[in-house]
Amino acid sequence: MGEVAATMKIMPEGVDTDLxxxxxxxxxxxxxxxxxxxxxxxxxxxxxxxxxxxxxxGDLEGGTESVEEAFAAVSGVESVQVTDLGRPV
Structure with missing residues (x-):
């Protein structure tokens, strides 16, 4: 099994969210x-x-789905978007 590097853009709920x-x-x-x-x-x-x-x-089927769901459930997160997928360098 190999690894995939997923770049995710996490939008906070507001300007005052401590990143x-x-x-x-x-x-x-x-x-x-x-x-x-x-x-x-x-x-x-x-x-x-x-x-x-x-x-x-891991590069298994549905690779980033569990991470996206976990991040979306975090308090202070407005949205999660995968912007890039590739192999780590």
């Missing part, structure tokens, strides 16, 4: 077998910032 705290909650919510490979903050508009997270998951 470091949100990242900690996302790490705690990761399903077994998935891990965070990297992250960065991306300005969106009007002071709103998104959290871009690269998650390593």
């Amino acid at each position: 470091e705290d949100l990242k900690s909650k996302l790490e705690a919510a990761l399903p077994e077998g998935a891990s965070i490979y990297g992250s960065e903050v991306e300005p969106v508009a009007f002071g709103l910032k998104a959290l871009k997270v690269v998650v390593l998951v």
Whole structure:
């Protein structure tokens, strides 16, 4: 089994959401077998910032689905979108 690197754009519920705290909650919510490979903050508009997270998951069928569902259930998350899929470098 190989790994897939999925870049996910996490939109917080508001401008005042603490993105470091949100990242900690996302790490705690990761399903077994998935891990965070990297992250960065991306300005969106009007002071709103998104959290871009690269998650390593197994390349099994439905690979990112469990991570997307886990992240969407975290308090403070407005939406989760996979923006890129590929092999880790």
